[in-house]
Amino acid sequence: SQTIHQWPATLVQPVGSPLSLECTVEGTSNPNLYWYRQAAGRGLQLLFYSVGIGQISSEVPQNLSASRPQDRQFILSSKKLLLSDSGFYLCAWSVGTDILATNEKLFFGSGTQLSVL
């Protein structure tokens, strides 16, 4: 069965420090991968998605970046965190030849609660 791992579960970082959140998927090949952010009391915002190794699409311009060095690994990074980067970050995956085919479900990791102080 497929599983998705996301770590760390919680993270407290000072403003200006770097960030690296990692997400890996097991039990499937060539998944579509996503990074979402959920600010307190708000809906999910898509940050990045990837359809393959080295292929990253950004939905929202900001000081975050994403990389996909391996088929089932997706990394969210920042060189210098801002206060506004605080939030709950979720990695997700789906299977398909295209981003979210009409009958495809999206499967989420357990999330990382990031607090920037």
Next chain:
Amino acid sequence: KQEVTQIPAALSVPEGENLVLNCSFTDSAIYNLQWFRQDPGKGLTSLLLIQSSQREQTSGRLNASLDKSSGRSTLYIAASQPGDSATYLCAVLNNAGNMLTFGGGTRLMVKP
């Protein structure tokens, strides 16, 4: 730009009640609509997915309906239990761009 709204933002009911959560979206050109459950500090779990050509989907005590033309979906929970307490989010998949747009969620508390 697609906008998804969920009302109410929070709901508290006694155990055993049947309840309805609402979701509305502004652009009816969607492929599908999904309902998710999120427990505090956890990821999302997909509950039901309704294709744009479908009117409803059922899973156990959950029933989700879709009225694409009016831009509305409801999630019906029968005989609610304390274990149903969570935040419920709806999300629509747009025809253009194939991206999910999420609502802000409804935080449900079922009291024993």
